[in-house]
Amino acid sequence: ILGGYEARPHLKPFMASLQLDGQHVCGGFLVAEQWVLSAAHCTEETGDKLFQVLLGAHSLTEQEPHKRLYRVRAQFPHPGSNKHNNKDDLLLLQLEEKAELNADVQVLPFQREDRDVAPDTVCEVAGWGITSHSGRRPDRLQQVERPVISRDVCNHRTRHDGTITNNMMCTDSRRKDTCKGDSGGPLVCGGVAEGVVTAGSRVCGNYKKPAIYTRLAPYAAWIDGVMASADG
Numbered sequence: 602i603l604g605g606y607e608a609r610p611h612l613k614p615f616m617a618s619l620q621l622d623g624q625h626v627c628g629g630f631l632v633a634e635q636w637v638l639s640a641a642h643c644t645e646e647t648g649d650k651l652f653q654v655l656l657g658a659h660s661l662t663e664q665e666p667h668k669r670l671y672r673v674r675a676q677f678p679h680p681g682s683n684k685h686n687n688k689d690d691l692l693l694l695q696l697e698e699k700a701e702l703n704a705d706v707q708v709l710p711f712q713r714e715d716r717d718v719a720p721d722t723v724c725e726v727a728g729w730g731i732t733s734h735s736g737r738r739p740d741r742l743q744q745v746e747r748p749v750i751s752r753d754v755c756n757h758r759t760r761h762d763g764t765i766t767n768n769m770m771c772t773d774s775r776r777k778d779t780c781k782g783d784s785g786g787p788l789v790c791g792g793v794a795e796g797v798v799t800a801g802s803r804v805c806g807n808y809k810k811p812a813i814y815t816r817l818a819p820y821a822a823w824i825d826g827v828m829a830s831a832d833g
């Protein structure tokens with residue numbers, strides 16, 4: 602997160618850190634007791650290794666009462682996701698067991714009504730992504746508030762030039778922005794997850810390249826289908 606600030610500890614109990622060999626790779630959030638939602642691009646350099654999912658954390662390193670690392674039983678990247686674009690950039694992870702819910706571990710509902718969030722709506726996004734252009738990695742969860750910008754503005758020739766589909770949304774990226782390591786985390790507007798930070802490599806903090814999110818409402822059936830199909 603660029604231009605943000607440290608979140609109040611454990612006030613975002615839905616936040617997940619997707620880790621490989623103890624290292625944070627991407628964000629995510631608890632979408633059901635045994636399921637975490639993130640971004641498909643995050644699996645690009647993992648080979649066939651499965652992530653581990655850290656829940657209940659504020660600090661990535663310090664001991665905290667409800668912090669727990671969960672093994673993943675299976676990973677389901679959206680079938681339409683690919684490494685050449687931001688389309689269908691969603692990943693569902695089935696935990697080995699149901700997460701133990703408590704003050705620091707809670708599910709976050711996602712938007713199921715397929716209607717665009719109004720431009721200028723201020724939403725918030727959190728993550729353990731880099732906090733500076735030099736690539737500084739925070740130990741504690743950061744957050745920032747960002748206004749939604751319309752798809753037309755985001756698709757302007759000088760911005761993302763027509764690549765933003767109806768299944769995507771954008772927020773202003775002047776100074777305050779998401780960045781590497783924040784991908785997979787939720788864009789929360791009015792207490793509901795409206796989108797997931799896309800994980801395609803993008804410049805951060807430049808107003809000419811707004812942040813891009815995968816909208817969740819269009820994928821409600823896919824999310825429900827995968828969760829229902831896999832046992833549990």
Ligand SMILES: O=C(O)c1[nH]c2ccc(F)cc2c1NC(=O)[C@H]1C[C@@H]1c1ccccc1
Binds near residue numbers: 642643647731738780
């Ligand atoms: O965050 C992203 O946008 C993104 N997109 C990807 C695609 C492939 C892929 F193999 C990884 C990623 C990845 N995450 C990262 O590079 C994470 C490793 C970097 C990081 C940043 C801050 C703190 C800790 C670690």
